[in-house]
Amino acid sequence: MTTSHTATSGEPIWVPDTSVTAGSRIARFTDFVARRTGVAHTDYQSLWAWSVEDLPGFWAAVSEFFDVRMTGTWDRVLDDAPMPATRWFPGGRLNYAEHALRTDDPTGTALISVDENGTTQHITWAELRSQVGALAAWLRRQGVTAGDRVVGYLPNSRHAVVAFLASASIGAIWSACGQDYGAEGAATRFAQLEPAVLFAADGYRWNGRGHDRRAESAALRAALPSVRVTVQVPNLGLPILPHRSAVSWDDALADPAECDFEQVPFDAPLWVLFSSGTTGNPKGIVHGHGGVLLDHHKLLGLHLDLGPGDRFLWYTTTNWMMWNLVVSGLLVGATVVLYDGSPAHPGPARLWELAAEHRTTVLGVSPGYLQSSAKAGLVPGRDLELSALRVLGSTGAPLPSQSYYWVRDHVGSRIQVASTSGGTDIVSGFAGSAPNTPVWPGEISAPMLGVALNAFDSHGRPVTGEVGELVVTRPMPSMPIHFWNDPDGTRYHQAYFGSYPGVWRHGDWMTRTPHGSIIVSGRSDSTLNRHGVRLGSADIYAVVDELPGIRESLVIGAELPDGSYWMPLFVVLEPGHVLDEDLRDTIRIAVRTHASPRHVPDTIIEVPALPHTRTGKKLEVPVKRLLQGAAIGQVAGREAVDDISALEYFARFARPSADTTSTGVRP
Known part of the structure; x- marks a missing residue:
């Protein structure tokens, strides 16, 4: 994901309200760090500098602050091996799904699932945990064990979340693909994984009509000879096409069972995300349980200030890494709002209307959606009840300065624009915002905590105030543990470490401004x-x-x-x-x-x-x-x-x- 700028002013368009910031999670974390280390950090830049200078201290603090629970034995946070061979918490064991499903309020709402025609389902934490437990037990009965692959040909509905968490709970490796892909495109990705189980929906809705994908699902199943059983998901409620190795979603969840979480190594594979496939066959990028847990707690809890009582909606499909990040809203206790449909149906205000209806506190959209809202003459802050909204996230494409002003004038001056740059590669962000960072039009507020972000010139020297290659000079726990079918790591190394030895080169142009913000101005290969x-x-x-x-x-x-x-x-x-x-x-x-x-x-x-x-x-x-x-x-x-x-x-x-x-x- 890449966000860019055309800066128009040296002055921030938004500054933190100190009375509000004082109650944020990042403020509590800063106090927690001071008690642990004896060093107080008076602003974000000071905290960031410490976070990249003392990686073991920072990530240990994140783990303890968010109560990341590990078993096993480990004597250090990370080893001394250079990137990409760095290992985190060697000897530690944990499970992503166990953390995603813990709550102090089992009757509270965990998921709100909305489809394009407005049908809405509220799923409590207890119901979500029950469905995950039943489906995980069914997967075990099919012989699925840790390390096996489970894939989903699914829209952005509750079924995808339940299937992913059930897979993760037993240590199986998840991968998903939206149904706008045909069978051939989905098979290009999934066939690499040789999955044991396929979850396939009967179809999805887009622009006012249902799209029957039963035939595509059957073709995909035929293209995956490793699949032992297919779970047919009734997203549109179409008649099931019988098949000898298929079961219905309801049958797979028919037998209740308690959740039983397999404790897997910290770097055990959690999911495989695929590159876009625009430069060859899609690459399978593998991330681990522990690295995702740590990074997503940090990004969602500290940078977006999400926690219990918040509602989190980011428009995405199951193809995109943002879906994985949205599901991780459960890690910090937020209610996740899922929307399956067009963002502009039946009108251009659809996402604003969803945010108002469900009292969303953090809403994520694309820059294109903001631009289309402006061109449509929308005034969401006047016409809708958006008093709960405090952060508007944007990623995936350039966000021009004009959009910052439009948000201020037409959505609300108190709302923080959280422009973010990161990628599928790390399933997280390199630069973004936090409750205590100002916002400059067309700029990303700051490097994210724990990210040793810099701009290098062609000689590998750091530069400020001029364009350079976006690089990360120290390890991040959410960097890929490997690429799929890349046994000696050659493709992984060539993708990120071929230009500057021991330094991650992402392939974006970046500028560090004198006031500490970040400008990402497009792919360096274009x-x-x-x-x-x-x-x-x-x-x-x-x-x-x-x-x-x-x-x-x-x-x-x-x-x-x-x-x-x-x-x-x-x-x-x-x-x-x-x-x-x-x-x-x-x-x-x-x-x-x-x-x-x-x-x-x-x-x-x-x-x-x-x-x-x-x-x-x-x-x-x-x-x-x-x-x-x-x-x-x-x-x-x-x-x-x-x-x-x-x-x-x-x-x-x-x-x-x-x-x-x-x-x-x-x-």
């Missing part, structure tokens, strides 16, 4: 390098996507075989608008004035749609490779793209020449 001057694509989008008539844009800097450099800008227009010379001039002037005079596009081209990953990221690198002459099958798998026809459209373009049409390209 940088706009014009006349030796580098610019992140996010800086272009922050300007262009705000212009009237522009729905969204995509800019590419392509080095061509003859040594020249072509930088086209592709735009999708709002209905009723035309890309005439007046609009082209408006775009050029805006880029020249507000982004960079050296990065005015060579040509501006209207396209019907832009291709994205399934999680909404623009496919800059695949489009760049197409423009450089690669075949479409070489740049992205069909199932990695939200709209393959949009990518196919770009495959028809070639470099402009003297006889190009007025559009500036030659199909």
